[in-house]
Amino acid sequence: MAEKKRYRGRIAQVWIYLGKQLRMFVFQNDWKMLPMAALIGGLVTFAVGTNMFIYQEGTMNGCFALTCVCVWNGFFNSIQVICRERPIIKREHRAGMHISSYIAAHMIYQMLLCALQTVIILGITMVAGIKFPAESVITGSSIVDFGLTMFLVTYTADMLSLAISAIVKNTTAAMTVMPFVLMFQLIFSGALIVLQGPSERLTDFTITKWGLQSLCAQGNLNTQPQVTLWNTIWEFRAFEWQGQKPVKLFTDQILKNKLLNDFLAESGKYTGKPEFALSAENVLHCWMMLAIMAVLFAVIATLSLELIDRDKR
Amino acid sequence: MDINDWIQLIYQAAALIMQTAGIWMILKKCGVKGWHALIPGDRYYRLGIVGGRETDGMIALYADIARIGAQWAFTNVEKTDEYYIVYLMVALIILMIALVYEIRVLLGVLRTFRMKWYWIIPWIFVPWLPAWLMGFNNRFQPVDLGVYDEDELLAGKAPAEIASADSSDSRSGLNIHVRSRSVRQHFSRRYLLKDVNVSIPRGSLVLLLGGSGAGKTTLINAVIGYEKADATITLDGKDVYKNYSEMKYRIGFVPQQDLLRLNDSVMNTLYDAAKLRLPKNVKAKEREEKVNDVIETLGLAGRQNGLVAKKSGGQKKRISIGMELISDPDLFILDEPDSGLDGVIARELFEKLRGIADRGKIVIAITHTPDRVADLFDQVIVLARDSGRCGRLAFSGTPQEAMEFFERDSMEKIVMAVNRTSEGGEGRADEFIARFAELKAERGKA
Known part of the structure; x- marks a missing residue:
């Protein structure tokens, strides 16, 4: 009886496709994602300024901007990678390729790409003079903690766009869907618009919410001074009541007694939120949510690509 | 309720009855049972079939049903x-989807009735009017868009059934016995291919000929087991379907387009294909030899280091062939390998395929310009689309026998003989299918 031939299994095929991805990185201009990440990271750092991790407002804006950069990078890394070669995948699937191996190769390759992008953005923020808090709750180094959060946000966004790329049939459809998903991520992050009721529940399904929450917690937002209240009061200095200007009187007293910093610190305590509390439990919860989402998106990508044989000729 | 409400209610009821009756008659004119007009949703699906937009009709069906829910949500x-x-x-999205797909379906129906597109406007705002006109006015008649009722499709309109197996059936080589290949389209079944029985010995270069829609690619997909048919396909006595996981490595299929990663090098493309297609126990050195052998056979030597993107159309085609050839398949099928190639390069390519066949392989190729390479083939299989829109076997034999059978002096003229008149052909598919069935029956008796 003839010996049954055995062909390369799933794990061996992962290495074949990973090699292909790495060659594509060099030849198919995927490397351009890295200078792009540097450019966008630089622009955002320039816009955020050095108020990050000093005042609550600066920290919130900066963390939101960093989250957006990570989501943007993740999306652009892989939104076209599958759909642009869909007919090739179909052909190779017919010839014995395992879809799970193909997706696993993408997952590993994208992990490397996201890690590089995170390092670049972190480097740029440090060069730009943003001082990260000294306190770390997970690894002992706040830079590493921030890096891990940014990596997870980038990678989860990457997996989401990988899933979209696996579901849609061509690059045009992918690029049409992407802005909607991006808008959903931004609007339902909870940072731009105060959400209530059913819409608030939707925030749990966004990458931006968990990324922002983790970064703000690591940035120790709750203990930082808040300037919005003081600025608002300052605007009302001309307010008169029964021939007097009580608001002006109040601000003058604060300044005269050099109590401004105390006032700002005190107002920050009242506006802090429990979800931004600096604790290992809080940060780990955010990381876990991001990791679950990443795995879920990878599973969706695999399952939807398994149906590739049904593609019409 | 005041008088105005009553008038409105009566108008709505009358409009609904007239619209339903009109659609009933439209469906009847097109050979579809009229009672489908009574069922919400289903009426759009049937109109979709009539208008040649079945998939749109299916979505309109679901959207129409969902619309009932959406309207309930609006009011309750x-x-x-x-x-x-x-x-x-959600309700707004459903309403928009329903509207868009209903418009698509109705545009198809208007096309069937040779009516201008702007009739869609009354269809949207006063649907009972065009429905009534198209249904009851005999001036509006549908054109034949190739729509048949289910019974006709199931039976096939071709005059002959060729159910018997090929008399030259043998254990070696490729034996194709396709009883039928059909697809289920929502609520109906459509036959794409019926009764194709052919035997091909090893060492043959076979030309698969037929007009568009004749079922060439369907047959190929059925033979390689990619889209299984109600069929028995054996390669050297081994059932392709029952042993698919093993047999897929013995069958090479080169699609019409060059599905290659353009920014990878030729060598890496072939080397990765070797790793994927060759058994695990093949040593790296042996694998390398196989790759070099393919490069040599296909005339790619000296060009293997550059990127695929930098290669000419002919070279890309050869790389595509090489990816399949690397596993040394026993059955090699190529879908229009010469598309986009000039005469000299195409001839050169087919000569290489002849060489592969001479090594004891079976090579089947589809081409739309067969005459420039007709002398290289051992066998020609002609498929034709019968009047029931089903692909059938119109001939199988040597190129010389084919020209005698069809009384034509070239392969391209044979295709024209079986092509439909709407495609510029002679529309004699049914006649040749029947004649070949008789010929086979006679051969069987002899």
Whole structure:
């Protein structure tokens, strides 16, 4: 009886496709994602300024901007990678390729790409003079903690766009869907618009919410001074009541007694939120949510690509 | 209710009855049972079939049903409900989808009735009017868009059934016995291919000929086991379907387009294909030899280091062939390998395929310009689309026998003989299918 031939299994095929991805990185201009990440990271750092991790407002804006950069990078890394070669995948699937191996190769390759992008953005923020808090709750180094959060946000966004790329049939459809998903991520992050009721529940399904929450917690937002209240009061200095200007009187007293910093610190305590509390439990919860989402998106990508044989000729 | 409400109610009821009756008659004119007009949703699906837009009709069916739910939500959900905005959004999306797909379906129906596109406007605002006109006015008659009722499709309109197996059936080589290949389209079944029985010995270069829609690619997909048919396909006595996981490595299929990663090098493309297609126990050195052998056979030597993107059309085609050839398949099928190639390069390519066949392989190729390479083939299989829109076997034999059978002096003229008149052909498919069935029967008796 003839010996049954055995062909390369799933794990061996992962290495074949990973090699292909790495060659594509060099030849198919995927490397351009890295200078792009540097450019966008630089622009955002320039816009955020050095108020990050000093005042609550600066920290919130900066963390939101960093989250957006990570989501943007993740999306652009892989939104076209599958759909642009869909007919090739179909052909190779017919010839014995395992879809799970193909997706696993993408997952590993994208992990490397996201890690590089995170390092670049972190480097740029440090060069730009943003001082990260000294306190770390997970690894002992706040830079590493921030890096891990940014990596997870980038990678989860990457997996989401990988899933979209696996579901849609061509690059045009992918690029049409992407802005909607991006808008959903931004609007339902909870940072731009105060959400209530059913819409608030939707925030749990966004990458931006968990990324922002983790970064703000690591940035120790709750203990930082808040300037919005003081600025608002300052605007009302001309307010008169029964021939007097009580608001002006109040601000003058604060300044005269050099109590401004105390006032700002005190107002920050009242506006802090429990979800931004600096604790290992809080940060780990955010990381876990991001990791679950990443795995879920990878599973969706695999399952939807398994149906590739049904593609019409 | 005041008098105005009564008038409105009577108008709505009358409009609905007239619209339904009109659609009933439209469906009847097109050979579809009229009672489908009574069922919400289904009426759009049937109109979709009539208009040649079955998939759109299917979506319109679901959207029409969903619209009932959406309308309920509009009228019954309180504005104070926490999820009111969500219901409203979903309902609006459903209504928009329903409208778009209904318009698509109706545009198809207008085309069937040779009516101008702007008739869609009354269809949207006063649907009973065009429905009534198209249904009851004999001036509006459908054109034949190749729509057949289910019974006709099931039976096939071709005059002959060729159910018997090929008399030259043998254990070696490729034996194709396709009883039928059909697809289920929502609520109906459509036959794409019926009764194709052919035997091909090893060492043959076979030409698969037929007009568009004759079932060439369907047959190929059925033979390689990619889209299984009601068929028995054996390669050297081994059932392709029953042993698919093993047999897929013995069958090479080169698609019409060059499905290659352009930014990878030729060598890496072939080397990765070797790793994927060759058994695990093949040593790296042996694998390398196989790759070099393919490069040599296909005339790619000296060009293997550059990127695929930098290669000419002919070279890309050869790389595509090489990816399949690397596993040394026993059955090699190529879908229009010469598309986009000039005469000299195409001839050169087919000569290489002849060489592969001479090594004891079976090579089947589809080409739309067969005459420049006709002398290289051992066998020609002609498929034709019968009047029931089903692909059937119109001939199988040597190229010389084919020209005698069809009384034509070239392969391209044979295709024209079986092509439909709407495609510029002679529309004699049914005649040749029947004649070949008789010929086979006679051969069987002899």
